Amino acid sequence: MKTSIVLYCRPGFEKECGAEIQEKAAWNEVYGYLELTKNQGLVYFHLNNPEEGDALMERMPLKRLIFARQWFLTLTEKIELPDYNRVEAITEALGSEWQYADLRMETPDTNDGKELSKFCRKLAVPLRQALRKNKILTEKGDKDGAVLHALFLSGKEVMLGYSQGHNTSPHVMGIPRLKFPSQSPSRSTLKLDEAFLYFIPKDEWETRLTSGMNAVDLGSAPGGWTYQLVRRGMMVTAVDNGPMADSIMETGQVKHRMMDGFKFVPAKQNVYWLVCDMVEKPQRVAWLMAQWLLKGYCKEAMFNLKLPMKGRYQEITKNLQSIKDLFAENNVKYELYAKHLYYDREEVTVHARLLSPVPQH
Ligand SMILES: C[S@@+](CC[C@H](N)C(=O)[O-])C[C@H]1O[C@@H](n2cnc3c(N)ncnc32)[C@H](O)[C@@H]1O
Incomplete structure (x- = not known):
């Protein structure tokens, strides 16, 4: 199985985000190759040595990456989801070995992704319940605990991974939702x-x-x-x-x-x-x-x-x-x-x- 670091960036900036992770990983003597799709806002850095991913994400602060908004290390490759029993399919793919302090349901930051996020919101409730029941999700408010990422590429395709609580964005897909103050003279x-x-x-x-x-x-x-x-x-x-x-x-x-x-x-x-x-x-x-x-x-x-x-x-x-x-x-x-x-x-x-x-x- 391929193990990869998945990075989220602004659509159109995949090349920059990829060049940056590749260079900064190499400073840490971690090597891999890139897979990017233009305007998807996603970068896959496939590791030559899967065992180095965890240590790299421990050593390299996300704050030091300019173009990545959020990231995770993959636990699975893309999983095909069935039309029914999606929750069971995800729970099964996770196994029972690891526990996570939080769950982020994510999508690419694209127009299709916006549609998908409605689907994610619906699925989030039963998925959380099932993960709690299976003791995969603890939600004990442990800020350093691992964060589970479910990246939905479509309604039928998901990728699972995790980031470390002290080195992750607190926001889904690394995007803070701020309210535009109506008294401000400009959107800037x-x-x-x-x-x-x-x-x-x-x-x-x-x-x-x-x-x-x-x-x-x-x-x-x-x-x-x-x-x-x-x-x-x-x-x-x-x-x-x-x-x-x-x-x-x-x-x-x-x-x-x-x-x-x-x-x-x-x-x-x-x-x-x-x-x-x-x-x-x-x-x-x-x-x-x-x-x-x-x-x-x-x-x-x-x-x-x-x-x-x-x-x-x-x-x-x-x-x-x-x-x-x-x-x-x-x-x-x-x-x-x-x-x-x-x-x-x-x-x-x-x-x-x-x-x-x-x-x-
Ligand atoms: C993007 S706008 C700033 C928007 C502003 N931050 C806001 O939130 O409303 C850029 C501004 O920089 C100003 N500017 C560009 N070069 C400048 C300079 N050398 N000295 C002063 N202002 C300059 C322009 O007049 C323009 O108003």
Whole structure:
């Protein structure tokens, strides 16, 4: 039997997701070959040595993969489901050896997949019951316990696998469902909302994402990202030559500076958050973000790097490396994560902060 790591990504980004897992697995001396179907949002990394899958998924944080939203290690290949007794067929395929703390019913992130998810919702109730009865599903709220994935490729075909509770997305298919706030001036607001949820642990919000902080938003118009900062009680300097929505200016928490984001320098060193959604060359944005952090203009930065049409994985890796090089030259410790978030399209969201001060010469 083939053992594979199955990765979920945005449809259209299978090549990037595949290139990334293949490269990063090779750093861990794990090798395999890829199988991808364009626009299905799924990547199969078939392992040359099936026994290495578990250790690889233990060693490699999902958070370190840019293009994968979610992943699992296969327990079965594709199983043909009968028209009746599907629950029994799945239960039987799982056997009784292992237990799981949770179950994710998943589909490809495609239009067909959306239809299929209705079928999954119906099947979820009897399947959970049967798995509980057979002591396969414990649901004891054990966060580190294994998570069982049932990936439905059609109503007749399922693949079973598992991920480790401490190294998996908490969301089905790695997709958080966020509600668009009607007061926001633009839909882009969901990108920053998701970024904060994804990169900043909730139990640290009180010190890292809280009311009274000062923030700067570069490329802010019409104000969707500013809205996320304002709603968290921050005072925001919004920098953009374009107009900000009246609704956001009326909050009294926003100062609008109509100028080039590359020329803006904060008057005081009291900015906590820098956020940046400027449609600009990624290498320019990467450089600017590193400068803000190294000069102490802000404490944390959340920004988008636009992806080119071709060589997207190589380009994002190059830009991230340029930031790492600048940090290394300045002898600082740092945290730098990048993710192609669900609400991102042709861009990747990056979070960066310094963990040690810049040494003074
Ligand atoms: C994608 S939009 C930002 C949307 C905004 N984040 C929101 O949620 O409403 C990109 C913005 O970047 C601005 N921009 C591009 N280059 C810029 C620059 N050099 N300085 C300031 N703003 C810039 C554009 O004027 C545009 O308003």
